[in-house]
Amino acid sequence: MSGANVSGPNSNRSEESAAPLVPLSHLDELWFQVAGTRCNLTCNHCFISCSPHNDSFGFLSLDEVARRLEESVPLGVKEYYFTGGEPFLNLEMVDILVLTLRYGPATVLTNGTVLKDAWLERLASAETESPYSLEMRVSIDGFSPETNDPIRGEGTFDRAMRGVHMLVRYGFLPIITAARTWPIERDREVIESFVRVLRSAGYDRPRLKILPTLQIGAEECRTRGYQPDERITPEMMNGYDVSQLVCEHSRIVTDRGVHVCPILIESPDSLLGATLEESQVPFGVRHGACFTCYQFGALCSNYSTTPPSPGSRQIAHGGNRSHEESRR
């Protein structure tokens, strides 16, 4: 069912050209780097090293987002995602989300530390008037100050939990997103601790998404970078459900143009064009981060991620990507 849409390596056998090419099957998820690389926090695992002083990518204006939303309609984009940096540092963020909810479902990835009552009141009202969900994803990397703050900064656990509490008060069901900075074998124990802490803080049906860390940006300094053999090879694509890869169904708009995925924006080869149409070209999955995406699948969407289990057919949540109708 899979692999059929993936081109093999080019005939020139340099390591670079051996990367499998992954075509975009359909632009399901359109991302916006809406706050550039500006963040009020400086997390030491951030894969694009966002901070209060990182201006390498700039904010997107409401007008720019509006133009891209219009551009997305004929392409049939399914959902819109907003990330940064911290999206709510963009003073037009609430207007941007209100506008987006007229086009489709919206998800915003926030650290939860700068939320304001007036913003949440307006957003809750916009979602009520829309047929679409507004998902709030709040990044918290541990279930206590002791486990979270060494990664995200002093006092950030308590501040983020206050954000969660505010969101719940306005009727949101935030998805708590945690990067797996613990050994994978401890997943169950950590998830149970998260659930217990969130419940005791008044969030009675907590939703969680666990992400693998990406060994780039600040995380490369915190732990290690990718080894040369941590790459997707053409052989690895045999029998693999290519729809697990973010680049197969997503693109991201930054102030420089349209890039292949939210993870690789700092890589020069990630910039695919000025328009969404131009960005619909295959991408060579040659990066170490592509290897993590391959291993865990569905990395950026709202579902949780665990490595695909062996022995089961790999057909993932989101999409096509092989043509179901033509199978029979």
Added chain:
Amino acid sequence: MNRIACLGGIYSNYLALEVALRDARRRGVDAIYCLGDMGAFGPHPDRVFPLLNEYNVVCLQGNYDDSIGNALDNCQCGYTDPRDNYFAQLSYDYTLAHTSECNRRLLRDLPRSLRVELGPLRVLLCHGSPRKVNEFVWESTSSTHFLDVLARQRGVDVVACTHTGIKWHRPLGEGRHWVNVGALGRPENDGSTDVWYSLLEYSAADGFRAEFVPVTYNYERLAQEMREQSLPEEFVETILTGWWTTCLEILPAMERRRGKY
């Protein structure tokens, strides 16, 4: 054809299936279609097949049918929450063990999609989406232009699917429509014990019309049989209360908020 009944997500609920089929026949529909997932969740999976046969129901293959038919390891719903996976696996192992080889062969050979005509309208019937059998197409996470592009790419006026377990209908551009026909197997997380199927109709006067039909059935008997079969009490609670207790991870915010858990 001008009027068809579409049902799906039976999940072994043969009691609701019988009520729905009798109701559809009474209404004089031209044909009855099942959009897949015969087994799961409920008791005695083999009991749905004689009914589907008796009422000449044309069936499609859902992800569960593919798994049971081919004896795969799991139901291919793609849950990642450990609790959801635990319950999904209990249900899957029970259903696989209690589906006869004859019925498994039948499930293996079902088509994935079907094109039918409803008056002048071209209708595509499928399980999850036209592009993937286990794609969750939720009302609140699918833009109208996304649905419209999927319908246009396939050259159809109406797409009918099931899989998510919650019915909905959205008119698209230029007279096209997307319909989730609902599920007969379990209530749709709204606190009611009723389950749902759909009537799709065309008339020159009104054009296309989708009607959702509530199915009131003997849910207490189903609950009792589930307990007799040692199926999880969490599943029984859903049948008795109308609230989902498992597989909640996949629900988007808006659909999740409507439920109790």
